[in-house]
Amino acid sequence: MSLKALHVIPTLDILAGGTSAALSGMASAQAQAGIKVSVVATYAEDGVETFAPFLTEQGVDVTLLGPTSGSLRRHPDLEPTLRQQIPAHDVVHVHGLWEEPLHLAFKLARELGRPAMLSPHGMLDRWSLEQSKLKKQIYLAWRLRKHLKHVDAFHFTTDEERESVGRFGYPGKPMVVPLGLDLDEFDPLPDAGRFRARYPKLGDKPYALFLSRLHHKKGLELLLPAFAQLREQHPDWRLVVAGPPENDAYLESLQALTKSLGMVEDEEMFFVGMQRGAERIEAMVDASFFVLPSYQENFGIVVAEAGAAGLPLVISEHVNLASYVESNELGTITVQDVDQLRQSLDQTIRRDDLADVGRRARSTTLEHFDWKNIGRRWIDVYGQLTPNPDD
The missing domain is CATH 3.40.50.2000 (Glycogen Phosphorylase B;)
Structure with missing residues (x-):
């Protein structure tokens, strides 16, 4: 049986830029490499153009929930959806830091016994943490820091990002895998x-x-x-x-x-x-x-x-x-x-x-930066978190 990876991300909005585009390329490449890939994401309002149709064409199972409420992107179906999907996957791969879908993914992965990997997408870099600094400090103290201490692995796209986040001393295993191109x-x-x-x-x-x-x-x-x-x-x-x-x-x-x-x-x-x-x-x-x-x-x-x-x-x-x-x-x-x-x-x-x-x-x-080669690398990366994916 193939590895099964569940990606959780706040949005697949095309106009949102980097994080949603990175996830789209990554999930597609993983699916082409033989990983069974699912994505749970939210949308803030109806009519938003997303990467969901492209991902579906690539064989990725996509669940979109919305419209959400507030900047944290809350939705009543988020927790039941994740409770249903997480046990059916070998690894939970979380993209980003600050929104409700990510908090629930961290929390439920730990509760349901599935390894969690975090791609911070630069959000733990010094410059990023200085933006809206007070809000982020409050959120870190409120709920995020405990998640960061329990993450099984961190995914970094460059050695520079790994070194930047390394200053925090979080115990999760650091893994560097670049993004790619079609x-x-x-x-x-x-x-x-x-x-x-x-x-x-x-x-x-x-x-x-x-x-x-x-x-x-x-x-x-x-x-x-x-x-x-x-x-x-x-x-x-x-x-x-x-x-x-x-x-x-x-x-x-x-x-x-x-x-x-x-x-x-x-x-x-x-x-x-x-x-x-x-x-x-x-x-x-x-x-x-x-x-x-x-x-x-x-x-x-x-x-x-x-x-x-x-x-x-x-x-x-x-x-x-x-x-x-x-x-x-x-x-x-x-x-x-x-x-x-x-x-x-x-x-x-x-x-x-x-x-x-x-x-x-x-x-x-x-x-x-060939996505085809990079996609195959994810089999080994996820395999290190799930040594017995058939269990």
């Missing part, structure tokens, strides 16, 4: 020119691409002024900012900042919104390099995607793939400072070997 999306790549055809005002101008959720942690308030300062030396270069905004007010603040810096929207810089599926890869193919100056990224799957598309990478030291990028010479590591970021962008634009760096990024990334 290489069928990136090999072969789409033809060049498709993104430019959708945004003809770009013309044939070279551009740097930022592609991620528009959120204050992504460092856009540093990127925009840094890029504005480049215009005198590099007047032909453009900046494309792609991704869904945290909210309308935040997008408006970025547009106001662009105007205050003297840049003309849709001429020198472009806000193009969320790019789905092949659209995001087309945006990468037409770009000259990728930039992500985040204050914190647990993994940064978009960095791997950009590398797979053949882009040189300019990322901050707080993206946990920074050591991978640096050791493989796939781009430039920068810091959270406008002038330093400007220098990094300038150096990248001036590189004579930019195309060579992009080719190296593509070959290295395709070798290291």
